[in-house]
Amino acid sequence: MATVTTEPTAVLRGSMTPLPYRVVRKRRENHDNWTLELEPVADAIDPIAPGQFTMLYAFGVGEVPISTSGDLETAGTTLVHTIRAVGAVTKALCAAGAGDVLGVRGPFGNTWPIEAAHGRDLVLVGGGVGLPPLRPAIYHALAHRAHFGKIVVLYGGRTPEDLLFRKELARWRSRLDTAVEVSVDSAGPDWSGNVGVVTKLIPGAPFDPDDAVAFVVGPEIMMRFTAHALIDRGLPPERIWISMERTMRCGVGLCGHCQLGPTLICRDGPVYRWDELEPLLGVPEL
Amino acid sequence: MSLRTLDAVIVESPVFKDLPHDQLELIAGCAQNAVFDPGDRLFREGDQSDTFFLIRHGIVALDTYVPNRGQLTIDTVGPGEIVGWSWLVPPYRWHFTGRAVEQVRAVQFDGACLRGKCDDDTALGYALLTRFAQMLVDRLQATRIQLMDVYGDRHD
Amino acid sequence: MPSKGTSEPAVLAAEDFDALLDALRDEGYRVVGPTVRDGAIVYAELGSASALPAGWTDEQAPASYRLARRNDEALFGYAVGPHSWKQELLPPRVKLWQASRNGTLAVEEEPIASEPTAFVGVRPCELAAIAIQDTVFLGGRFQDRDYAARRSDVFIVAVDCGDPSSLCFCTSVAGGPGARDGFDLALTELLDGGHRFLVRAGSPSGEALLAKLPVTPTTATDVEASCEVVARAARDMDGRFDSTDVHDVLLRNLEADRWDEVAARCLGCGNCTLVCPTCFCTHVEDASALDGSTAERTRVWDTCFSLQYAEMHGGNTRPTTRARYRQWLTHKLATWEDQFGSLGCVGCGRCIAWCPVGIDIREEVRAIRAEEEQHELAHA
Numbered sequence: 001m002a003t004v005t006t007e008p009t010a011v012l013r014g015s016m017t018p019l020p021y022r023v024v025r026k027r028r029e030n031h032d033n034w035t036l037e038l039e040p041v042a043d044a045i046d047p048i049a050p051g052q053f054t055m056l057y058a059f060g061v062g063e064v065p066i067s068t069s070g071d072l073e074t075a076g077t078t079l080v081h082t083i084r085a086v087g088a089v090t091k092a093l094c095a096a097g098a099g100d101v102l103g104v105r106g107p108f109g110n111t112w113p114i115e116a117a118h119g120r121d122l123v124l125v126g127g128g129v130g131l132p133p134l135r136p137a138i139y140h141a142l143a144h145r146a147h148f149g150k151i152v153v154l155y156g157g158r159t160p161e162d163l164l165f166r167k168e169l170a171r172w173r174s175r176l177d178t179a180v181e182v183s184v185d186s187a188g189p190d191w192s193g194n195v196g197v198v199t200k201l202i203p204g205a206p207f208d209p210d211d212a213v214a215f216v217v218g219p220e221i222m223m224r225f226t227a228h229a230l231i232d233r234g235l236p237p238e239r240i241w242i243s244m245e246r247t248m249r250c251g252v253g254l255c256g257h258c259q260l261g262p263t264l265i266c267r268d269g270p271v272y273r274w275d276e277l278e279p280l281l282g283v284p285e286l
Numbered sequence: 287m288s289l290r291t292l293d294a295v296i297v298e299s300p301v302f303k304d305l306p307h308d309q310l311e312l313i314a315g316c317a318q319n320a321v322f323d324p325g326d327r328l329f330r331e332g333d334q335s336d337t338f339f340l341i342r343h344g345i346v347a348l349d350t351y352v353p354n355r356g357q358l359t360i361d362t363v364g365p366g367e368i369v370g371w372s373w374l375v376p377p378y379r380w381h382f383t384g385r386a387v388e389q390v391r392a393v394q395f396d397g398a399c400l401r402g403k404c405d406d407d408t409a410l411g412y413a414l415l416t417r418f419a420q421m422l423v424d425r426l427q428a429t430r431i432q433l434m435d436v437y438g439d440r441h442d
Numbered sequence: 443m444p445s446k447g448t449s450e451p452a453v454l455a456a457e458d459f460d461a462l463l464d465a466l467r468d469e470g471y472r473v474v475g476p477t478v479r480d481g482a483i484v485y486a487e488l489g490s491a492s493a494l495p496a497g498w499t500d501e502q503a504p505a506s507y508r509l510a511r512r513n514d515e516a517l518f519g520y521a522v523g524p525h526s527w528k529q530e531l532l533p534p535r536v537k538l539w540q541a542s543r544n545g546t547l548a549v550e551e552e553p554i555a556s557e558p559t560a561f562v563g564v565r566p567c568e569l570a571a572i573a574i575q576d577t578v579f580l581g582g583r584f585q586d587r588d589y590a591a592r593r594s595d596v597f598i599v600a601v602d603c604g605d606p607s608s609l610c611f612c613t614s615v616a617g618g619p620g621a622r623d624g625f626d627l628a629l630t631e632l633l634d635g636g637h638r639f640l641v642r643a644g645s646p647s648g649e650a651l652l653a654k655l656p657v658t659p660t661t662a663t664d665v666e667a668s669c670e671v672v673a674r675a676a677r678d679m680d681g682r683f684d685s686t687d688v689h690d691v692l693l694r695n696l697e698a699d700r701w702d703e704v705a706a707r708c709l710g711c712g713n714c715t716l717v718c719p720t721c722f723c724t725h726v727e728d729a730s731a732l733d734g735s736t737a738e739r740t741r742v743w744d745t746c747f748s749l750q751y752a753e754m755h756g757g758n759t760r761p762t763t764r765a766r767y768r769q770w771l772t773h774k775l776a777t778w779e780d781q782f783g784s785l786g787c788v789g790c791g792r793c794i795a796w797c798p799v800g801i802d803i804r805e806e807v808r809a810i811r812a813e814e815e816q817h818e819l820a821h822a
Contacts, residue, residue, distance in 0.1 A: 014539075015584040015587065016539075016739065016741070017539055017551055018547070018549060020546050041547070057728070059543050059730065059734075060728060060731075060737035061730075062728040063728065101543060101545070101547040102547070103547055103549070127436065128436065128437030157437055158435070158437040158438060183362075185435065186358050186360050186432075187359040188356060189357045189359070191359060192345075192388065193362070194364075195360060195362040196361050196362060196432065197431045200428055204364075204366075219436040219756070221434060222437075246754065246759065247751070247752050247753060247759070249724070250724075252582075252583075252584035253584060254578065254579060254582070255725060255744070256744075256746065257723065257751065257752070259769070259773065259777070261777055261780075262693075262776075262781060263780070267582065267583070283696050285764075285765035285768075286759075286765075286769075
């Protein structure tokens with residue numbers, strides 16, 4: 001057959017067309033992070049799973065990929081995104097108020113392999129803005145507590161004022177069946193918790209490296225050091241999963257920007273197994 | 287909570303583990319128990335450093351004062367960890383202030399006494415130095431990561 | 443031997459070429475094909491066969507493209523010019539949608555502005571390039587709506603290659619120089635014993651069109667001659683590029699010194715990506731009207747050589763020319779295979795001709811192989 005007779009995709013809407021979502025709730029998390037809760041104005045996107053992201057559109061400004069960070073057990077069609085205001089688009093998104101309408105495309109990407117941790121200890125290590133993409137996995141694990149052994153949440157931030165979701169961290173810890181440890185790079189006199197890199201929390205964390213799975217998210221260099229610390233503790237590289245970030249423009253594998261060597265992060269990721277990605281991360285400027 | 291001899295506690299610490307019995311005895315000979323209330327200063331930045339501590343219980347914050355930022359905690363040390371290495375190297379001065387964040391129970395070592403014993407028993411000296419060196423390497427690596435300020439704002 | 447197609451091949455006299463173009467127009471196709479313009483053979487809408495580059499050929503070398511007169515009136519006696527068919531299937535600027543906000547976000551997708559188009563003069567390397575882009579845009583979980591619509595309305599008239607340029611190396615990577623599949627009609631131009639074309643159909647649409655043309659039956663001489671055209675072209679390209687294990691060789695040598703060497707020459711201009719028939723990277727421009735009431739999104743061609751290409755909020759993951767050149771070459775000849783199942787290069791040589799400093803990817807790969815061998819010898 002010479003000419004391709006593929007019909008245009010069965011969906012009526014092109015994959016680059018956003019759906020309108022209204023901001024129903026907005027909460028400031030720290031000095032430059034906000035959580036937005038969005039509800040569909042009409043059609044909703046397909047259900048999103050822990051680890052996935054959407055492309056959020058600020059009218060006339062642009063789009064950015066943002067991981068889902070909500071409680072997907074109870075969210076329904078509401079989307080929850082925690083966004084750091086660092087550039088033009090994220091600043092515009094964070095400036096949106098309740099009632100404003102944003103654009104959403106998605107869900108895109110793959111998901112945290114939560115089933116791989118069934119019957120095992122689950123260790124979740126977040127650094128800085130790495131905690132929001134882990135939160136749906138934490139909610140899921142806590143809602144299905146019996147499926148897991150120990151659950152350990154380790155979180156590192158710059159200063160106590162930068163920490164996200166402090167109330168929730170305390171709530172999770174107060175459950176008594178969940179270990180939560182937090183460390184900051186530096187602190188003032190009011191802080192009575194740990195100070196130092198988040199990797200310091202790993203040697204003493206209550207999990208069995210022979211029977212645990214780890215999910216790690218944060219700046220790339222933090223994920224690297226954390227993976228090394230987990231491996232030093234005895235966790236095999238095949239049981240460490242990370243979430244990668246790269247420039248994204250389309251989110252659907254058609255624009256080429258998110259390539260990292262042989263992989264397209266929007267299509268094959270953003271969740272990757274550490275041993276598969278490590279050789280790529282070891283090549284500077286790949 | 288059972289009462290344990292200093293020997294038993296010391297031998298469990300990674301820094302002293304697997305040392306020969308006679309060296310452990312020498313070290314224990316320079317040790318005594320210490321207790322600090324929350325807020326107590328174990329040592330002060332700039333003071334003569336002749337002691338170091340093996341934390342048994344509680345957390346010690348390492349503080350310094352930074353103009354315009356105030357008192358800053360740059361590290362915390364917890365149970366099983368050693369605080370203090372300035373006693374090993376001249377000019378034997380503390381580089382930070384150590385503050386008990388909560389009640390701290392520690393084994394306090396007389397560094398001057400131990401330095402003397404190391405001068406006499408060079409094998410002991412070498413053993414202690416190599417173990418402290420490992421601890422310092424780990425601390426240095428962790429500090430370097432902290433220095434990278436990875437959670438910071440955009441770097442241009 | 444060029445592939446037979448689905449029905450018996452036939453012969454079309456060169457002077458009857460307009461019959462082919464007219465028949466295409468009668469079917470409702472807009473006809474796009476090669477023509478001479480601004481000192482190059484480019485693709486544009488053809489009014490008639492007289493617009494074809496009769497008697498012209500191209501002389502290509504690294505950083506050099508010149509037209510020259512032939513001593514015959516061959517209609518397709520050249521290799522390839524700076525244009526490729528991606529300008530039809532993946533136009534440089536496509537408005538995707540516009541939006542307005544008045545309490546909500548109302549997004550209106552732009553109707554796809556494509557008409558049925560006949561591509562005339564598609565080289566076998568270009569058939570391969572179109573197939574490669576089909577995989578990218580139609581073969582994944584998400585299809586490109588615009589590409590799919592344009593692609594479904596295309597009639598392809600391929601022309602076998604009789605005059606590869608010195609830069610061509612399709613036989614090492616993409617098959618060719620004879621069209622095998624992916625076309626509606628394929629032509630082989632014959633000059634000796636009468637200027638004519640061997641025409642074969644490759645699809646039901648092609649057969650239907652062939653039936654309308656003033657063709658005559660083929661003779662054994664015609665068939666033999668057309669086989670020889672293709673065979674000779676293939677022989678000319680023998681040994682031009684060693685593609686053995688190119689994927690693994692490149693990925694084993696990501697830190698080779700050669701990358702520094704080529705980076706010192708590369709201007710980062712992106713010409714190679716512009717002329718490459720498989721390069722597909724795009725980015726989206728989001729803009730709003732001055733009064734902020736409407737916004738629109740446009741998809742535009744992008745190049746991995748641009749400094750903004752790998753910009754992220756935390757900085758830039760490929761700030762050096764070295765990294766960006768390496769990205770382009772390793773994508774084209776190595777990681778494309780991991781991503782899409784085939785090499786991304788079709789051996790057309792355009793990137794070599796149109797690079798202002800004449801970087802030759804065949805030479806770059808050869809040098810990387812040589813550097814690896816030397817390294818191994820030194821450490822044996």
